[in-house]
Amino acid sequence: MKYDYDVVIIGGGLAGLTAALHLAKNKYNVLVIEKNQYPNHKVCGEYVSNEVVPYLDSLGIALPSAGAASINHLLLSTTDGNHLKAELPLGGQGISRYTLDDILYNEALSNEVDFLFEDAAQVLFKYSFFEVVTGFSKSITSRIVIGAYGKRSTLDKKLNRRFIATKSSWMAVKSHYEYSDFPKSQVALHNFQGGYGGLSKTESGAVNFCYLASYESFKKEKNIESFNSHVVAQNPFLKEFLANAKPLFEQPLTIAQISFEPKSIVENHLLMCGDSAGLIHPLCGNGMAMAIHSAKIAAECIHDFFTNGSENRQVLERRYLKQWQKAFKKRLWYGRQLQRLLLLPKLSSYALSLIIKYPAIINKIIKATHGQPL
Numbered sequence: 001m002k003y004d005y006d007v008v009i010i011g012g013g014l015a016g017l018t019a020a021l022h023l024a025k026n027k028y029n030v031l032v033i034e035k036n037q038y039p040n041h042k043v044c045g046e047y048v049s050n051e052v053v054p055y056l057d058s059l060g061i062a063l064p065s066a067g068a069a070s071i072n073h074l075l076l077s078t079t080d081g082n083h084l085k086a087e088l089p090l091g092g093q094g095i096s097r098y099t100l101d102d103i104l105y106n107e108a109l110s111n112e113v114d115f116l117f118e119d120a121a122q123v124l125f126k127y128s129f130f131e132v133v134t135g136f137s138k139s140i141t142s143r144i145v146i147g148a149y150g151k152r153s154t155l156d157k158k159l160n161r162r163f164i165a166t167k168s169s170w171m172a173v174k175s176h177y178e179y180s181d182f183p184k185s186q187v188a189l190h191n192f193q194g195g196y197g198g199l200s201k202t203e204s205g206a207v208n209f210c211y212l213a214s215y216e217s218f219k220k221e222k223n224i225e226s227f228n229s230h231v232v233a234q235n236p237f238l239k240e241f242l243a244n245a246k247p248l249f250e251q252p253l254t255i256a257q258i259s260f261e262p263k264s265i266v267e268n269h270l271l272m273c274g275d276s277a278g279l280i281h282p283l284c285g286n287g288m289a290m291a292i293h294s295a296k297i298a299a300e301c302i303h304d305f306f307t308n309g310s311e312n313r314q315v316l317e318r319r320y321l322k323q324w325q326k327a328f329k330k331r332l333w334y335g336r337q338l339q340r341l342l343l344l345p346k347l348s349s350y351a352l353s354l355i356i357k358y359p360a361i362i363n364k365i366i367k368a369t370h371g372q373p374l
């Protein structure tokens, strides 16, 4: 039987685009199904760990030449303004998703990846191949499907994934600001009651301010403006920022129902990549690197599947699961513990004072939640 594609990728965010590019460079016939056009802004802290820079270079994506801000130190503060500054051992790049996803998209196009701008509505596994059906009833067949559709999608319901049944109590807000006083080499993480926010510069010189908050704390206020002035601005660093920074978006972007629950890595034979496989707490600043890294693992396993002669799907799925868990399982666990600590005001102040006294702890935390350069 002839299939339309070797690989169909559902979702053209970081994980989907990276996997598409990697596979296309190995001469596979790849289709990305993405529901939105490029470029577009996404809710994200926009700090990319340097661990993925060498791998992105190898795919022809050079972040520094896209104007990314080189970031090498961290400012961390608690709600009461207790704070510390620390060097980041590996550091990262400040680049907007608007630019980063668009660069990857254009590179994928140059490498002959096909794109279909529709909603993937259904995926059916038919023993040796897949049929993906879009919202406009287009039907596409392929040998492999990668699920790279992010944190939450109607597909999760259709696939009956376990995490979707648990209500999530997290939401996020993001906007770009003009604020020249913010150091280009810094990423800041500021705590407030029921959440925390990250600040860092992007390639355009704008400062990205993105925060995660619990519904519990948000619902007491009527809207973002009121939440910002009554809750977020309790942190003196954020108060100063909100008072002096000029918003560059007409309205902040928001997302809801953010789940940090463990997810299945292979679901109905789809290889899940990026946030579709699991989302690390944003305070670790590592979700984008994990999305890119998981795409690399998936692309390598798929290459092996097609070249080892047997095309054994069970071996492919086992290998992907094993390599994914080896790379990310511990990081996700540490991320969950850190988040718990940060959101208990008394404990987070105590933990921060400990870190101020023993700054080596911060390197240990970063090591536990980040990987080695790829």
Ligand SMILES: Cc1cc2nc3c(=O)[nH]c(=O)nc-3n(C[C@H](O)[C@H](O)[C@H](O)COP(=O)(O)OP(=O)(O)OC[C@H]3O[C@@H](n4cnc5c(N)ncnc54)[C@H](O)[C@@H]3O)c2cc1C
Pocket: 010, 011, 012, 013, 014, 015, 016, 033, 034, 035, 036, 042, 043, 044, 045, 046, 047, 048, 049, 118, 119, 120, 121, 148, 149, 150, 151, 152, 153, 154, 155, 172, 173, 198, 210, 211, 212, 258, 273, 274, 275, 276, 279, 280, 282, 285, 286, 287, 288, 289, 291
């Ligand atoms: C508040 C917050 C702050 C963060 N800050 C950082 C940070 O500073 N650094 C960091 O490294 N990580 C951060 N992260 C994590 C990071 O944003 C994610 O880990 C990363 O975006 C994952 O990429 P992805 O490709 O898996 O998903 P996405 O980038 O979300 O891409 C998924 C794509 O799938 C598409 N899609 C969805 N459903 C369908 C469908 N049915 N059909 C077709 N297309 C579909 C979507 O349109 C989207 O383009 C943060 C996350 C949050 C919530």
